[in-house]
Amino acid sequence: MRLLILTQYFPPETGAPQNRLFELALRLKEKGVDVEILTAMPNYPKMEIMEGYKGLKYKEEELEGLKVYRSKIYVSKEKGIIKRLMVYFSFVWSSYKVGKKLGKYDYLMCESPPLFLGYSAMRLSKKLKAKLIFNVSDLWPESAEKMGIVTNNFFLKMAYNLEAKIYRKSFFISGQATGIVGSIKKRFPEKDVYWLSNGVDTKRIDPAKIEPYGLREKYNIPADHTVYFYGGILGHAQGLQIIINAAVSFKGEKATFVLMGSGPEKDDLLKLQKEVGADNVIFAEPVGRTEVANVLKEVDASIIPLRKLDVFEGVIPSKIFEVLAMQKPIILGVNGESKAFFIDEAKAGLHYEPENTEALVNAIRYSLDNPEEMIQFGKNGRSYVEEKFDRDLLVNNFYAYLKEKHEN
Numbered sequence: 318m319r320l321l322i323l324t325q326y327f328p329p330e331t332g333a334p335q336n337r338l339f340e341l342a343l344r345l346k347e348k349g350v351d352v353e354i355l356t357a358m359p360n361y362p363k364m365e366i367m368e369g370y371k372g373l374k375y376k377e378e379e380l381e382g383l384k385v386y387r388s389k390i391y392v393s394k395e396k397g398i399i400k401r402l403m404v405y406f407s408f409v410w411s412s413y414k415v416g417k418k419l420g421k422y423d424y425l426m427c428e429s430p431p432l433f434l435g436y437s438a439m440r441l442s443k444k445l446k447a448k449l450i451f452n453v454s455d456l457w458p459e460s461a462e463k464m465g466i467v468t469n470n471f472f473l474k475m476a477y478n479l480e481a482k483i484y485r486k487s488f489f490i491s492g493q494a495t496g497i498v499g500s501i502k503k504r505f506p507e508k509d510v511y512w513l514s515n516g517v518d519t520k521r522i523d524p525a526k527i528e529p530y531g532l533r534e535k536y537n538i539p540a541d542h543t544v545y546f547y548g549g550i551l552g553h554a555q556g557l558q559i560i561i562n563a564a565v566s567f568k569g570e571k572a573t574f575v576l577m578g579s580g581p582e583k584d585d586l587l588k589l590q591k592e593v594g595a596d597n598v599i600f601a602e603p604v605g606r607t608e609v610a611n612v613l614k615e616v617d618a619s620i621i622p623l624r625k626l627d628v629f630e631g632v633i634p635s636k637i638f639e640v641l642a643m644q645k646p647i648i649l650g651v652n653g654e655s656k657a658f659f660i661d662e663a664k665a666g667l668h669y670e671p672e673n674t675e676a677l678v679n680a681i682r683y684s685l686d687n688p689e690e691m692i693q694f695g696k697n698g699r700s701y702v703e704e705k706f707d708r709d710l711l712v713n714n715f716y717a718y719l720k721e722k723h724e725n
Contacts, residue, residue, distance in 0.1 A: 318349075318350050318351065318423050318424070318719075318720075318723060319350075319351040319353075319420075319421070319422040319423050319424070319447075320345065320350055320351065320352045320353070320422060320423065320424045320425075320426060321352075321353050321354075321355055321416070321419065321422045321424070321425050321426070321441075321445070321447060322338055322341075322342060322352065322353070322354050322355070322356075322426045322428070323355045323356075323412060323416070323425060323426065323427045323428065323434065323437065323438055323441065324338055324354070324355075324356050324427070324428035324434075325356065325357050325390070325405075325408050325428070325431060325434060326338075326356070326357075326361055326428070327339065327354055327356040327357075327359070327385065328359075328380060328606065329359050329367065329605070330359045330360070330361045330362075330367075331361075331362070331603055331604070331605055331606050332361060332362065332549075332550065333454075333515065333549070333634075333635035333636070334428055334454055335361075335606070336606050336635075337454075337493075337515050337635065338354075338428060339380070339383075339606075340518065340708050340712075341708075341712060341715075342354060342383050343381060343382075343383065344708065344709065344712040344716075345712065345716060346382065346383065348712075348716050350716070352383060353383070353384045353385070353386065353419070353422075354380075354383060354384070354385045354386065355386045355388070355412055355415065355416050355419070356385060356386070356387055356388075356412075357387060357388060357389075357390035357408045357411075357412070358370040358373060358376070358387050358388070358389060358390055359387075360390065360392045362550055362578070362579045362580050362603070363579055364392045364393060364394045364404075365392065365394075366390075366392060370387070373387070373389070374388070374389045374411075375387065375388055375389070375415060386415055386416075386419065388408065388411035388412050388414065388415040388416075389407065389408075389411045390404065390407050390408045390411065391403050391404055391407035392404060396581050398466075398467065398469075398472075402433075405431045405433045405434070406433060408434065408437075409433055409434055409436050409437045410437075412434070412437045412441075413436075413437040413440055413441060416437065416441045416444075416445070417440075417441065417444045417445075419445065420445075421445055421446050421447070422445050422446075422447040423447060423448065423723065424447055424448050424449075424450055424488070424719070425438060425441055425442045425445060425447040425448070425449050425450065426450040426451075426452055426491075427449065427450070427451050427452065428452050428454065429451060429452065429453050429454065429455070429457065429483075430454070430455050430457045431457070432457045432458065432476060432479060432480060432483070433479070435451065435479060435480075435482075435483035436479070438451070438483070439482075439483060439486055442486070448488035449483075449486060449487045449488055450487065450488060450489060450490070450491060451483055451484065451487040451490050451491070452490075452491045452492075452493075452513065453490060453491065453492045453493065453497055453501065454492075454493040454497075455493075455497075455632075456497055456500055456501075456628060456631075457476070457480070458473055458476035458477060458480065459500075459628055460554070460626075460628045460629075461476075463626045463627070463628045466553060481505075484501065484505050484508055485505070485508070487508065488509075488722075489508065489509040489510065489511060489722065490505075490508055490509070490510045490511070491510070491511045491512075491513040491715075492510060492511070492512060492513065493513060493514060493515055493633070493635075494512075494514070494631050494632050494633045494654055495512055495631065495654055496630060496631010496632060496653060496654050497631055497632070498510045498511070498512045499631065500631060509722075511715070511718055513711070513715055514633070514706060514711055515633065515635045515638060515706075516638055516702070516706040516707060516708045516710070516711045517638035517639050517641075517642040517702055517706060517707065517708060518642075518707070518708045518709075519642050519699075519702060519703045519707045519708075520709075521610075522610045522639060522642040522643060523642075524614065524642075524643050524644045524699070527610045527611055527613075527614050527643065528611060528614070529611060529614045529615050530604070530608060530611035530612045530614065530615060531615075532544075532575070532601070532612050532615045532616070533615055535601075536575070536599050536601060538573050538575075538599070539571070539573075541571055542571045542572060542573045543571060543572050543573070543617045543618075543684075543685060543688075544572075544573050544574075544575060544615065544616040544617050544618075545560075545564075545572065545573070545574045545575070545616070545617065545618055545619075545620050545648070545681065546574075546575045546577065546612075546613070546616035546617075546618070546619045546620070547560060547574075547575070547576050547577065547578075547619065547620050547621070547622070548577040548578060548603075548609060548612065548613075548619070548636060549577075549578050549634075549636050550578055550579075550580040551576065551578050551579060551580035551581070551582045551583045551586060552580045552581055552582055553581065553582060553624075554623055554624060554629070555582075555622055555623060555624070556622055556623065556624040556625075556650075556671070556672055557576065557582060557586055557622065558586065558589055559622055559650065559672060559673075559674050559677055560574055560576065560598070560620055560622065560677070561574075561586060561589050561590050561593060561595045561598055562589075562593065562595075562674045563674050563677040563678045563681060564595045564597050564598045565593050565594065565595050566678045566681075567597060567678075567681065568594070568595070568596065568597055570597075570685075572597065572681070572685065573597055573598075573599060574595075574597060574598045574599070574620075575598075575599045575601050575616070576598065576599070576600050576601065577600075577601040577602070577603055577604070577612065578603050579602075579603055583600070586600075587600065609639055610639060610642075610643055613639065613640060613643040613645055614643065616645060617645070617646075617684075617691070618645060618646045618647065618648055618666070618684055618691060619636070619640040619645055619646075619647050619648070620647075620648045620650070620677070621634050621636060621637060621640075621647050621648070621649050621650065621651065621655075622650035622651070622671065622672075622677075623650060623651045623671055624671060624672060625652070625670070625671035625672040625673075629651060629652070629653070629671075630651075630652050630653025630654060631653055631654050632651065632653075632654065632655065633654055633655050633658070634651065634655065637649075637655065637659060638702055638706055640698070641659070641663075641665055641695075641698030641699060641701065641702045642699060642702050642703075643699075644695040644696055644698065644699040645695050645698070646665060646666040646667070646684070646691045646692075646694035646695045646698065647659060647665055647666035647667075647694075647698065648666055648667050648668075648669065648677070648680050648681065648684065649666055649667070649668050649669070650668075650669050650670070650671045650672070650673075650677065651671060652670075652671060656668050659698065659701070662701070663697055663698055663701035664694060664697045665694050665695070665697050665698030665701060666691075666694045666698065667680045667683060667684060667694075668680070
């Protein structure tokens with residue numbers, strides 16, 4: 318069985334889709350699937366082409382035995398919709414130009430977002446005689462519309478039409494969360510939709526074996542401070558202003574808040590920090606995917622926020638899995654599916670109402686007053702992801718599903 322994964326995002330970039338697809342590809346390869354990757358020159362999240370790739374239109378390389386084909390992409394730090402479209406469509410075009418010269422495949426798996434990569438995926442699927450698997454990690458354009466990122470009605474109609482066309486041309490669709498799967502099934506009942514959840518390598522991410530990163534020393538965090546951590550994209554969907562606004566309530570106390578990452582909202586967040594005087598908030602530079610667990614070793618809890626939108630009730634933030642694997646409790650500002658799994662069922666932390674600063678302050682206060690209970694939440698979370706969200710288990714199930722469809 319030959320599989321080509323088409324994605325704009327892939328290591329050495331850091332981030333949820335990069336890690337998820339890389340781990341999926343490695344495990345499928347171990348099962349005998351001939352997996353190759355078609356992706357862009359690495360640039361995320363700083364929107365700068367990384368060293369070793371600058372000025373290149375094309376590059377072939379191997380990452381841990383995986384054959385990776387890279388094509389050119391236009392990058393820009395500007396936030397406007399025109400610049401974003403230029404970024405997306407530059408890779409749509411270059412990926413097709415490179416991909417059409419590759420050999421034949423049984424399957425082409427395309428990662429969305431960006432939804433527009435579906436243009437390249439549909440054409441390549443036909444050209445390479447490969448059945449299209451469309452993997453949806455975010456319901457775009459619905460989420461972009463609900464967040465107010467895209468407001469032009471003509472553009473939204475075009476995007477929804479593209480979404481429908483891609484789904485109908487797909488051999489099957491995979492969704493990262495049950496809410497995504499349910500939404501697609503409801504709108505396209507004739508299509509097969511598979512829940513391909515994110516997860517974590519619980520054998521590699523073992524808190525007993527992980528060494529500390531040196532976070533407290535590097536950022537001069539006192540040893541007796543409770544560290545509240547957010548790690549990931551500093552983007553629109555997360556609504557990270559709530560952490561800065563909540564942190565102000567704990568000035569002068571033994572609590573430090575660390576925001577680790579980069580993204581389009583970083584400048585605005587730094588400005589807010591200065592305005593409100595949140596000097597107990599530290600902005601830390603992102604680390605590579607293999608170092609995240611080392612950072613988590615030194616924190617006490619992870620705050621995981623999203624904006625209060627209905628579309629996010631069917632979302633599971635990928636950062637949850639590694640946090641829980643490292644036996645750390647979460648303070649979750651997400652309703653719906655995530656709350657049901659990790660708070661109600663797993664008992665892995667505290668929940669606060671999204672975008673409610675007072676509710677987050679109360680949750681943090683409770684965690685400071687009940688450290689033993691927070692430690693137990695961390696233990697509960699580790700057990701839960703071992704049982705239900707281990708990557709080996711998830712990939713085994715997906716491979717069995719794919720193999721069954723392939724044989725039939």
